[in-house]
Amino acid sequence: MANAAYKWTLTLSAALTLALLYFIATERQMPWPDSLSGIGADQWQSVKTVFVSLFLEALPFVLLGVLVSTVLHLFVPETALARLIPRNPLLGVLCAGLLGVVLPVCECGMIPVVRRLLRKGMPAYIGMTYILAAPIVNPVTVLATYSAFRTAPEMALYRTVLGFAAAAAVGLLLSRARGKSSNPLKPDAPSLHAAAADHNHHAPHRAPSSRLLSYCSHAADEFFEMGKFLMLGAFLTAVIQTFVSRGELIELGGGAFGSHLFMMGFAYVISLCSTSDAFVAASFSGVFPAGALLAFLVYGPMVDFKNTLMLLSAFKARFVLRLLVLVTAVVLAASLLAGWLLESAAR
Amino acid sequence: MTQRTNRKMIARHLARAVVLAGIGLYVARLSAVGNLGLYISPRMAVYTKLAAAALYLIAAALVYQSLKEWDVQRDAGCGEACGHASAPASPWLSQLRAVVLFALPLALFFLTPDTTIGSAMAARKGMNLSGGTAAHAIKTDSAATSAPPDANELDRLFPHDSLTKPYADYGKLLYAKPEIEIKDWRYLETLTTLNFFPDSFVGRRAEVSGFVYRDDTIGQGQFVLGRFAIQCCAADAIPYGIVVESTDAAKYANDDWMTVSGTFAKTTIDGAEVLLLKADAATKIEPAKDPYVYPDMDFGV
Numbered sequence: 001m002a003n004a005a006y007k008w009t010l011t012l013s014a015a016l017t018l019a020l021l022y023f024i025a026t027e028r029q030m031p032w033p034d035s036l037s038g039i040g041a042d043q044w045q046s047v048k049t050v051f052v053s054l055f056l057e058a059l060p061f062v063l064l065g066v067l068v069s070t071v072l073h074l075f076v077p078e079t080a081l082a083r084l085i086p087r088n089p090l091l092g093v094l095c096a097g098l099l100g101v102v103l104p105v106c107e108c109g110m111i112p113v114v115r116r117l118l119r120k121g122m123p124a125y126i127g128m129t130y131i132l133a134a135p136i137v138n139p140v141t142v143l144a145t146y147s148a149f150r151t152a153p154e155m156a157l158y159r160t161v162l163g164f165a166a167a168a169a170v171g172l173l174l175s176r177a178r179g180k181s182s183n184p185l186k187p188d189a190p191s192l193h194a195a196a197a198d199h200n201h202h203a204p205h206r207a208p209s210s211r212l213l214s215y216c217s218h219a220a221d222e223f224f225e226m227g228k229f230l231m232l233g234a235f236l237t238a239v240i241q242t243f244v245s246r247g248e249l250i251e252l253g254g255g256a257f258g259s260h261l262f263m264m265g266f267a268y269v270i271s272l273c274s275t276s277d278a279f280v281a282a283s284f285s286g287v288f289p290a291g292a293l294l295a296f297l298v299y300g301p302m303v304d305f306k307n308t309l310m311l312l313s314a315f316k317a318r319f320v321l322r323l324l325v326l327v328t329a330v331v332l333a334a335s336l337l338a339g340w341l342l343e344s345a346a347r
Numbered sequence: 348m349t350q351r352t353n354r355k356m357i358a359r360h361l362a363r364a365v366v367l368a369g370i371g372l373y374v375a376r377l378s379a380v381g382n383l384g385l386y387i388s389p390r391m392a393v394y395t396k397l398a399a400a401a402l403y404l405i406a407a408a409l410v411y412q413s414l415k416e417w418d419v420q421r422d423a424g425c426g427e428a429c430g431h432a433s434a435p436a437s438p439w440l441s442q443l444r445a446v447v448l449f450a451l452p453l454a455l456f457f458l459t460p461d462t463t464i465g466s467a468m469a470a471r472k473g474m475n476l477s478g479g480t481a482a483h484a485i486k487t488d489s490a491a492t493s494a495p496p497d498a499n500e501l502d503r504l505f506p507h508d509s510l511t512k513p514y515a516d517y518g519k520l521l522y523a524k525p526e527i528e529i530k531d532w533r534y535l536e537t538l539t540t541l542n543f544f545p546d547s548f549v550g551r552r553a554e555v556s557g558f559v560y561r562d563d564t565i566g567q568g569q570f571v572l573g574r575f576a577i578q579c580c581a582a583d584a585i586p587y588g589i590v591v592e593s594t595d596a597a598k599y600a601n602d603d604w605m606t607v608s609g610t611f612a613k614t615t616i617d618g619a620e621v622l623l624l625k626a627d628a629a630t631k632i633e634p635a636k637d638p639y640v641y642p643d644m645d646f647g648v
Contacts, residue, residue: 153510271582279642
């Protein structure tokens with residue numbers, strides 16, 4: 001049922017995308033609401049610029065993730081993984097978080113890899129902890145945060161610690177899911193080459209060239225599966241960035257609680273890479289307290305608009321929704337606590 | 348394995364190869380005409396080019412594979428032992444969806460001009476007039492009323508603690524120049540330094556270039572000359588700028604590129620104290636070849 005609804009959503013979004021692109025191409029005025037009639041060609045150009053830049057930026061990482069996932073699929077036996085994973089949830093979550101430090105992969109590239117690992121029998125909560133923690137705790141992000149907050153170097157440390165703690169907390173909460181909800185993956189799209197690949201896999205006498213071919217077409221399959229969502233995510237993010245103004249949003253973020261919620265919402269809709277969002281956060285340092293900036297810095301890499309769409313390519317919608325709620329609650333609580341501690345330390 | 352499903356598979360391979368090669372071609376063309384920099388920063392462009400090359404290879408493999416399938420089909424000798432999976436029955440709608448989601452945007456990428464983002468986007472993102480780092484309270488006693496010796500004159504103008512030392516050092520460097528040229532390199536760091544020590548720079552001469560920007564916080568006879576700072580790609584651009592005061596302000600349209608020189612004064616915009624450049628010369632210029640500026644990661648290291 002949910003799957004059908006989701007398919008329709010995708011079709012609808014595709015139709016909408018088509019319509020919007022048509023207007024971009026013909027540089028016409030939109031035929032509906034008056035409020036939109038003021039949109040000029042230059043704004044559509046802005047949409048295009050941001051759309052293309054997001055797509056080109058994510059492309060290498062998605063491709064890398066797809067290639068790694070394909071290697072895992074074709075060359076790593078199912079049993080190899082099970083021996084490596086700690087049985088104890090707490091230990092597992094900590095390992096997954098630490099893995100994020102040594103294996104720095106961008107958000108876009110992780111989803112296909114983790115999906116593959118989950119299919120190989122890795123527990124979902126461990127995979128999700130890695131997806132949440134890795135973009136924040138990897139050295140590249142820490143360095144970028146440090147250089148964005150040149151006069152407040154402690155921000156980089158707080159961000160890393162808070163990110164790790166929040167990811168571990170969400171992972172532990174997820175580890176309690178049992179039974180029906182313990183398999184969050186969407187049913188595998190019927191892959192043209194799954195059978196062929198398996199065949200090659202178990203038939204080493206085949207020529208290596210055909211193995212390479214099946215590797216390539218498998219990678220292509222997976223690239224298109226992920227790419228659909230990347231396209232949609234990049235496009236909608238570009239539209240949001242072009243038409244939603246920061247000034248209007250700031251009006252919403254009053255009070256301590258409001259500023260945290262606002263910064264999280266803002267991080268969600270602008271969908272930046274974790275290596276570049278620190279500079280955007282720094283541009284808010286006069287406007288909001290440090291706790292709210294931390295909320296932005298921790299929440300954005302974990303979940304945002306683009307990455308929610310990409311998660312939907314691999315996971316059931318219900319699971320993604322639950323993950324969103326969990327991450328929001330945990331990050332909000334953690335950043336409020338951190339903000340309060342910082343305030344009282346300053347006094 | 349029927350002939351029809353096999354044909355479907357070949358068609359699918361070829362369609363995918365075309366899309367993948369199309370993405371690769373798009374990156375190659377952007378790179379060739381020098382427009383890749385409008386979308387992604389130089390340090391990330393390398394990875395995108397590598398990805399384009401990989402997509403070409405995958406596309407080539409798909410074409411080769413469909414040729415092989417074609418041969419197999421002609422021989423019609425394909426039995427169960429071949430190990431081919433039969434193609435899933437794909438409804439017409441989902442095929443169309445794939446085309447819409449990839450081919451169409453790609454075609455539009457090719458057909459629409461490459462542009463940078465401008466003042467409209469800057470207004471959405473919020474123009475930053477006081478550089479990159481928020482004001483930082485420095486714990487020094489600024490009440491040094493006795494005339495200090497010359498060596499300490501600079502230290503008095505640029506008070507700092509351990510965290511702001513890089514800015515103070517850079518400030519002294521700028522201060523020594525007869526006219527401060529605000530260039531692409533360290534654009535952001537220069538603006539931050541200037542706004543850290545506004546009082547030390549009042550009355551000094553400077554020259555700056557950028558695009559014209561206005562919003563309702565800017566007064567009459569004023570406009571902002573701005574630049575976008577980019578980390579990875581145009582999506583994370585942040586607009587920074589300097590307020591310019593000019594008698595001819597009304598003459599310049601938004602998004603015009605200008606070079607302005609003049610002297611620094613202080614002003615208050617939207618409740619914040621920022622430096623302002625009183626223009627005595629302004630010329631319209633061609634937009635910079637690379638419209639963006641990039642943070643200097645080595646600053647103060």
